[in-house]
Amino acid sequence: MSSEEASHTENAEEKKLSKKELAKLERQRKRQEAAAAASAISAVKIDEDDPLAANYGEIPLNDLQSKEISGKKWTKVEHLNSELKDQVVLVRGRAQAIRAVGKKMAFVVVRKRGFTVQCVLTVAPDLVSPQMVKFATSLSRESIVDIEGVISVPGQAITGASQQVEIQVRKLYCVNKAAPTLPIMIEDAARSEVEIEKALQAGEQLVRVNQDTRLNFRVLDIRTPANQGIFRIQYHVEKIFRQFLESEGFFGIHTPKLIAGSSEGGSAxxxxxxxxxxxxxxxxxxxxxxxxxxGDFNRVFEIGPVFRAEDSFTHRHLCEFTGLDVEMEIEEHYSEVMDIVDRLFVTIFDSLNETCSKELSAINKQYPFDKLKYLRKTLRLTFEEGVQMLKEAGVEIDPLGDLNTETERKLGQLVLEKYGTEFYILHRYPLAVRPFYTMPCHDSPNYSNSFDVFIRGEEIISGAQRVHVPEFLVERAQSCGIDVKTISTYIDAFRYGAPPHGGFGVGLERVVMLFCALNNIRKTSLFPRDPQRIAP
Amino acid sequence: MSSEEASHTENAEEKKLSKKELAKLERQRKRQEAAAAASAISAVKIDEDDPLAANYGEIPLNDLQSKEISGKKWTKVEHLNSELKDQVVLVRGRAQAIRAVGKKMAFVVVRKRGFTVQCVLTVAPDLVSPQMVKFATSLSRESIVDIEGVISVPGQAITGASQQVEIQVRKLYCVNKAAPTLPIMIEDAARSEVEIEKALQAGEQLVRVNQDTRLNFRVLDIRTPANQGIFRIQYHVEKIFRQFLESEGFFGIHTPKLIAGSSEGGSAxxxxxxxxxxxxxxxxxxxxxxxxxxGDFNRVFEIGPVFRAEDSFTHRHLCEFTGLDVEMEIEEHYSEVMDIVDRLFVTIFDSLNETCSKELSAINKQYPFDKLKYLRKTLRLTFEEGVQMLKEAGVEIDPLGDLNTETERKLGQLVLEKYGTEFYILHRYPLAVRPFYTMPCHDSPNYSNSFDVFIRGEEIISGAQRVHVPEFLVERAQSCGIDVKTISTYIDAFRYGAPPHGGFGVGLERVVMLFCALNNIRKTSLFPRDPQRIAP
Incomplete structure (x- = not known):
């Protein structure tokens, strides 16, 4: 059994329909057939007084149950342009906005994948009846519609839609109705703070949809152009991550998410x-x-969910997120790992800027941000240098302790001022603040062959050379107060000959959040999970 | 905090080293430095009687703690060929096999990523000392070694290694020792049943490593050429899956694995x-x-873990596996989804055959299999046609019930005989055996717009058109005995306008298992989880 089927085996036994149920389905089917037959021409509701009645109406469900392959071609909204002038097109999308102009004219803005086109109904003999205009204006917003019409190119720019052509509607069918009242309106969810503030100054109070409401009705929220952009950007980050690593000899693996015992332990x-x-x-x-x-896999990466039961109520923590993980043999030095990080992220940033301009500008429109500043060759500072920079700026921290969110941000500012970059690597962290499996520096037991990477003053990556000698690994675990028995399968893995190696881990949602300078990680997680949210 | 760091926050407080621990580390470092200094030339153990002592020995840990970037270049074993004749190369790999020939000669087979090269030590003045040969023969198998030497090309074929050149060793260092006794030997784990049987007939009993022992020592098991091939093949399937779907306008998403309540319920x-x-x-x-x-994502896919608590003790069930999932808007007919399946899998199979011949032949060597037979245009049969074929072959089944493993296999045989393919689609399944969200056929309440896909008589894919109308979805859920309250967030998602859509799910491990005709899904899962196994 594959994915979707097996998930319902528990119901499989109950699924055999009773005779009563079969009869019910049969009655329903007959009703639908009768309705379809009554329409005589096309299977839509008929206004008997209107000779053009076949050109509009609701498509009955039966027609949508894979009844036929008509050969009809739908054009994507994003492909509508002036080259199609005077041609007849068929589009499917959502009725985003509907506006009546008297009883003889109506505008329907149709949206598909964040792109919009203005469709015009004008009463005209043999083409558009007043009843058809009435039908159009009675549609509930966000309903799915099929529209057939002729492309026209208006003399002036269209401000209410992304596509700079109009469709002069000839046929209009409702494929599936949305509820008449929606919990949030897409245009409200798509509004920027700037717009709201500007309107307020002009004395107008526009609706502001708060983060929690958005997440409660995520299916509506993700329809906004900014959100359509965010999740395509997210995929693009993943894609370049994979492509780059593959070109460097890595391949992807899947490790188990179900672990015996309590894994690395703790409350998280x-x-x-x-x-x-x-x-x-x-x-x-x-x-x-x-x-x-x-196991001789040499260079691997994994993209998969990571689970943290931490009670972190911040803008940057989730209980479940997508981890991008890398592990590789190293020949001599952990800088080989940093080299990969360096080139990988410069490649990702370049690619986002070069190929995702549509998505980035959709995000920018709702959530304005400055383009990320980064160098061709990523800046590397040692932890000691970082401490020194902070000290010179009047911020004293424990030289063998960790940075906190505030000092990380401060150091980010200082680095930006001095080096002109918002992306940099800080390495040689104090050993005491790193996990037990981190390799200490060769020249000091206080420091480790490890690094963190920052975007706009926030940490996104942690990496290090690992301890590859089992005896030393035991010693380090014990030093860190870990019960070695609980990690024996892990340590045993090193007893059969382990090469020197290192790696790093990145949070996908954080990369997107910080590249676009968004204020909350919940904006870059499709269905976020935090200590207070496990729905929808 | 990113992936790896945060996983240890619980230990972070404990990680500050005590003075005692620091002193200990410092002592250790000093010991290492003293040892390094004593070696005078290179940081290896010295035999003071041997003037060539610097050319071999164990590299002390301190030298492997990212001490320096020497600029040395390592050549990959798989790149060693006769073009490098007479050149000096440096390779790192595992001492897979070590054989002494008297006291003056030794062979070390070095393996890296499944590729092997024979290295020869011959005592010669100023080049190789008897002590060096002794050191080589004292190495434990699977230890990581650095070997420097000159490439030579022997007159005859080398049967004991994949590369057809030898290395005349000049320097040999042990990077990290393996335990002297290993729980399984790689050559045993890499042996085919054919070899074992053949030896048995010749009166020789060779070691057979059983499946459970393999999994207990997976870190050793995955070093075999067949396993190196399997997991690269697996990645390749994923890669082509992604590439093909992206070229068809899909993009990847990540949905939550943590779900409120009991999801679709049941014991699984x-x-x-x-x-x-x-x-x-x-x-x-x-x-x-x-x-x-x-939410207007139009066409999506997801690659991620899927969890099943089922008590299935079969060769083809796991409690955690990697799901390849697809969902897409459909314009008119669920055949649009089958079209994607058809072209997607033909593309994957073609690509495996064209670009993974090395990996496939490594697998074939240990687990011989016949190449998968598939058509350029995938065969589609209706469920009714399948039932009829079985009937004609004397197998009577409930025409509105499901196939079981046995009838699936039988039908696979019949299809192979009649159509010459081991890959086909069976569609229009009885509605009663499909999940509640499956769209019934337009012309019969007994059947549904759904399909399964088979490789070598085993099911790998389930797919269907979904019910996209919320009222009908409620009705179908109730008919299947599901408490609608428990799936209200799901049903609500359809109230805001849902387009007709469909999709399918595939198990990645099954695709690889069946393409290569392997006998157990545990062979294609890196660290498998079944009802009796949650380690390593």
Missing amino acids: VFRLDYKGTPACLAQSPQLHKQMSIC | VFRLDYKGTPACLAQSPQLHKQMSIC
Whole structure:
């Protein structure tokens, strides 16, 4: 059984329909057939007084149950342009906005994948009846419609739609109705703060949709042009991540998310019962990606969910997010890992700027942001240099402690001022603030062969050389107060000959959030999970 | 905090090293430095009686803690060929096999990523000392070694290694030792049943490593050429899946694996506590991928883990596997979805055959299989036609019931005989055996707009047109005995205007298993999870 089928095996036994149910379905089908037959010409509701009645109406469900392959061609809204002038096109999309002008004219803005076109109904003999205009204006917003009409090119720019042509409507069918009242309107959800403020100054109070309402009705919220852009950008980041790494000899793996015991332990873990065994959800693919290196996989990456039960109520923490993880053999130095990070992210940023301008400008329109500043060769500072820069700016921190959110942000500012970049690597972190499997520096037990990477003053990547010698790994785990018995399968993996290696982990949602300078990670997670939200 | 760092926050507080620990690390460092200094030339253990002592030995850990970037270049084993004759190369890999020939000669087969090269040590003045040969023969198998030497091309074919050149060793260092005794030997794990049988007939009993032992020591098991091939093949399937779908206007999404309540319910679900709320792991991305279509995403796919708590102890079920899921708007007919399946899989199979011949032959060597037979245009049969074929072959089944594993296999045989293909689509399944959200056929309430896809007589894909009208969805859920309240967020997603749509789900491990005719899905899962296994 594959994915979708097996998920319902529990219902499979119940699914055999009773005779009563079959009879009911049969009655329903007959009703639909009768309705279709009554329409005589096309299967739409008929106004018997209107000779043009076949040109509009609701398509009955039966016609949408894969009844026929007509050979009709639908044109995508985003492909509508003046080259199609005077041609007849058929489009499917949503009735985003509907406006009547008297009883003889109506405008319907049709949206598909964030692109919009203005459709015009004008009463004319043998073409458009007043009843058809009435039908159009009675449509509920966000209903799915099929519109057939002739492309025209108006003399002036169209401000209410993305496409600079209009459709002179000849046929209009409703494919599926939306509820007459929607919890949020797309135009409200798509509005920028700037617009709201500007209107307020002009004495007009526009609707502001707050973050929580958006998430409650995410299916509506993600229809906005900015959100359509965000999730395509997210995919693009992933895509370039994969392409770049593949060109460097990496390949993708899938490690288990169900882990015996309590994984690396602590309170940040989701626990569950696995067939009578205590288990938990992987907080990262760390252990298994390292094991795959011990298994001669050489250079690997993984893109997959990562689970954190932390009670972090911040703009940048989620309980479930998409981890981009990398692990690789190193020949001599952890700088080989930083080299990959450096070129990988410059490649991603370049590609976003070059190929995603439509998406970026859709995001920018609602959430204005400045283009990310980054260097061709990524700046690398040691932790000690960072501490020194902070000190010179009057910020004293523990030289062997960690940075906090505030000092990270401050250092980001200082780096931007001094080096003109919002993307940089900070390395040689104090050993004491890194996980037990981090390799200490060769020349000091206080520091480690590790690094963090920052975008706009916020951390997005952690990486390091790992301890590859099992005896030393045991020693380090014990030093960190970890019960070695609980990680014995992990440590055993190194007993059969492990090459020197290192790697890093990135949060996909954070990359997108920070590249676009968005204020909340919930904006870049499709259906976010935080300590207070597990729906929809 | 990104992936790997945050997973250890629980330890972060404990990680500050005590003075005692710091002193210990410092002592260790000093010991290492002293040892390094003692070696005078290179940081290896020295035999003071041997003037060539600097040319071999164990590299001390300190030298492997990113001490320097020497500029040395390592050549990959797979790149060693006769064009490099007489050149000096440096390779890193594992000492797979070590053989002494008297005291003056030794062979070390070095393996990297499944490729092997024979390295020869011959005692010669100023080049190789007897002590060096002794050091080589004392290496434990699977240890990581650095070997420097001159490429030579022997007159006859080399049978014991993949590369047809030898390295005349000049320097040999051990980077990291493997334990002297390994739980399984790679050559045993790499042996085919054919070899074992043949040896048995010749009176020799060779070691057979059973499936469970392999999985217990997966880090060793995955080093075999066949396994190196399997997981690269798996990545290739994913890659072509993505590339093809992207070229058809799809993009990738990530839906949550943590779901409120009990998802689609039943016993096959892993339950957990989510911050005090009952929750479960998603059994498929079904609901959320459909919601993304309601959110105007148009055409999406997802590659991610899928969780099933089923007690299935078969060769083809796992409790966690990688789902390849697709969902798309359809214009008129569910055949649009089947068209995608058809072309997608023909593209994947073609690409595997064309570009993965090395990997396929590595798999074939250990697990011989016949090349998959498939047509340029995938065969489509209706369920009724399938039932009829079975009937004609003397197998009577309930025409409105489901196929079982046995009848699926039988039908696969019949199809192969009649149509010459091991890959086909069976569609118009009885409605009663499909999930509630499956769209019934327009012309019969007994059948549905759904399909399964088979490789070598086993099901790998399930797909269908979905019910996109909320009122009808409620009716269908109720008919299937589902409490509508438990799926209200799902149904609500359709109230704001949903386009007709359909999709399908595939299990990645199954595709690889069946393409290569492997006998167990545990062979195509990196760290498999089944009802009895949650480790390593």
